[in-house]
Amino acid sequence: MSVIHQSLSTSISSSSSTFLGHNNLKSIKSSNVSIPGRINVVIECVATPSAEITAYKTKVSRNENMGKLQAGYLFPEIARRRTAHMLKYPDAQVISLGIGDTTEPIPEVITSSMAKRSYALSTVEGYSGYGAEQGEKQLRASIAKTYYENLGIEEDDVFVSDGAKSDISRLQVLFGSKVTMAVQDPSYPAYVDSSVILGQTGQFQKDVEKYGNIEYMKCTPENGFFPDLSATRRTDIIFFCSPNNPTGYAASREQLTRLVEFAKENGSIIVYDSAYAMYVSDDSPRSIFEIPGAKEVSMEVSSFSKYAGFTGVRLGWTAIPKELLYSDGFPVAKDFNRIVCTCFNGASNIAQAGGLACVSPEGIKAMHEVVGFYKENTDIIVEAFNSLGFKVYGGKNAPYVWIYFPGQSSWDVFSEILEKTHVVTTPGGGFGPGGEGFIRVSAFGHRENILEACRRFKQLYK
Numbered sequence: 001m002s003v004i005h006q007s008l009s010t011s012i013s014s015s016s017s018t019f020l021g022h023n024n025l026k027s028i029k030s031s032n033v034s035i036p037g038r039i040n041v042v043i044e045c046v047a048t049p050s051a052e053i054t055a056y057k058t059k060v061s062r063n064e065n066m067g068k069l070q071a072g073y074l075f076p077e078i079a080r081r082r083t084a085h086m087l088k089y090p091d092a093q094v095i096s097l098g099i100g101d102t103t104e105p106i107p108e109v110i111t112s113s114m115a116k117r118s119y120a121l122s123t124v125e126g127y128s129g130y131g132a133e134q135g136e137k138q139l140r141a142s143i144a145k146t147y148y149e150n151l152g153i154e155e156d157d158v159f160v161s162d163g164a165k166s167d168i169s170r171l172q173v174l175f176g177s178k179v180t181m182a183v184q185d186p187s188y189p190a191y192v193d194s195s196v197i198l199g200q201t202g203q204f205q206k207d208v209e210k211y212g213n214i215e216y217m218k219c220t221p222e223n224g225f226f227p228d229l230s231a232t233r234r235t236d237i238i239f240f241c242s243p244n245n246p247t248g249y250a251a252s253r254e255q256l257t258r259l260v261e262f263a264k265e266n267g268s269i270i271v272y273d274s275a276y277a278m279y280v281s282d283d284s285p286r287s288i289f290e291i292p293g294a295k296e297v298s299m300e301v302s303s304f305s306k307y308a309g310f311t312g313v314r315l316g317w318t319a320i321p322k323e324l325l326y327s328d329g330f331p332v333a334k335d336f337n338r339i340v341c342t343c344f345n346g347a348s349n350i351a352q353a354g355g356l357a358c359v360s361p362e363g364i365k366a367m368h369e370v371v372g373f374y375k376e377n378t379d380i381i382v383e384a385f386n387s388l389g390f391k392v393y394g395g396k397n398a399p400y401v402w403i404y405f406p407g408q409s410s411w412d413v414f415s416e417i418l419e420k421t422h423v424v425t426t427p428g429g430g431f432g433p434g435g436e437g438f439i440r441v442s443a444f445g446h447r448e449n450i451l452e453a454c455r456r457f458k459q460l461y462k
Contacts, residue, residue: 065199068211074189074430075099081415082424089422095453097381097442098424100245100399102309104373104446107366110308110357117353131346134337135160135317139352139359143317146359147277147302151289153319157333159340160347160355162314164275164303165190171271171301171318172198174332174339179236182215184227186246186431186438188273191239209433218434221393221404225249229258234266240288241273243280246431246440247402248394250284256291263297269324269332270298275316276398278307278371284397295321299332306399306444307367308358315351374399377443377450384454385441388461399443402428406437413439421456 071077078098086094120126134140134156141155161167168190177199183191195201195214202212210216215235217227225247240259243250251259263270272288280286288298303316320333347355357363382395391404405413410427417425417439426442428435443450 063197065197065201068196068201068204069193070204073193074426077430078414078424078426081418085418085422092422094422094424095445095449095456096424097445097450097453098426098440100306100442100444102306102311102370102374102444104309104370106309106313106354107363107370109360109362109366110354113357114313114350114354117350121349128349131349131352133340133344133346134158135347136349136352136356139355140317142356142359144319146364148287148289148319151287152295153289153321157319157321159318159320159336160352161316161318161340161344162347162351163305163310164273164301164316164318166314167301167316167318168271168273169194170339170343171299171336172200173343174336175200175237180213180215180234182217182232182235182238182268183432184240184244185216185218185433186428186435187239188241188245189431192432209429209436216432216434219244219247219249220434221391224255225393226251226255229262232262234268236268238263238268238270239273240270241275242284243276243398244394245273245276245398246394246400246426246428246435246438248396248398248400250280250282250397253283253285253291256285256288256294260288260291260294260297264293267327268297270294272298272300274300274302276306277302278367279375279399280397281375282397289319289321295323297324299324304355304358307371308354308363309370310351310354313348313351313354315347315355373447374443377445377447380450380454381441381443384457388458390461395443401441401443403439403441404437405439408437410436410439417457417460421453421460423453423456 072080075098082094082096082098086092117126121128135158137155139160140158143158143160144153144155159167161170172194175198179200181191181195181200192211192214196211201214204211215233217232219225219227225244238259240251242256259270262268270288274287277286285291288294288300299318299320301316301318304310304313305316318336320336322331322333324332326332358367378395378399378401381401382392385392385401385403392401393404394400394402410429414425414427417423426440428438428440431440445453
């Protein structure tokens, strides 16, 4: 395990957006918003052997699937490079538009509910220990009503969790090592990495930058960022994210209808990731269950992370209809319930109090205001790159802008932007071979940092 420990005495405006200091652009000044403090940077999640040699070794073999993983997980690797850059330029004002971490405060209508629940735990009447592994009854009912009303999803179809990413791994445990898997290319790297760890894949093939036994469904500007299903081989499981991370594109009703029909023809299960549904600005479906017949072939994973700023609070859910059955007729939801009961003690009761506030009328209004702020940030980024003549995609239905750099390595573009502007982006190649030649710019950030980053982009590429 490769670990970097480095203490940096500095001033920060956000743990995920701004670090103050020197840079090569003479006109860049320090941020006006700062919090004096000390940052302890710890970068882990790198699946490489330690350089240290110990005197004693156990007789336990390493999970061979861990050895298939390539270098570090994308976002810790970006953090590692950001840390190295900050050491190289200790006075630089680094703006992070890489990892999709929210920056704006959680609305008070939500935090006040969490505070009330927290204080109640100090009383005999208000204390509660273990809760239901599936989530509190009232929250499950409220999620079903808020997001799936008239779609046939009921309270007991909803499993509350500590976030969509955690549920992705639990679902992989549910499916086991013998299923075959399809993913959009490019796509959120957790789908592929969890598949590798579970042993569903072959070795990594460096010549094509793909793992064996995974079907990569290429999503490009040429096909409207929706895969050619006629050229897609049959797999057991199809991971599909809409609006998509990283491209920012939302599939249309007609496209999702084709996807559901494709799954039915092949007897596949769709794992639909709707973590950015609240960002949809057009008539694209916000849930896969809006499509007729989807309940027979689909489940849906979602989260409050990007709606209410719950990236640190951790609260999400997975909806599994009763109609979704295995080949022997056994309900998928019953097996997932067993996984949850075995591997999970339920989401934090304090976080669930916040979730209840999120789906109240006041909470929904507050979340739309937060989402609206980030969508304004997205418009600013799109305008900046459009003005520079780049081919710009996404940005309409998601807080990500997908920018094309033809003929260039995405990691090289990432490095050039970081070196010359002190802005952290995300290289498209980190999302799969289909992302090569692109970078993703996140709209999560304080407004002054978004404006400053765009000013630097314009100075670099004018």
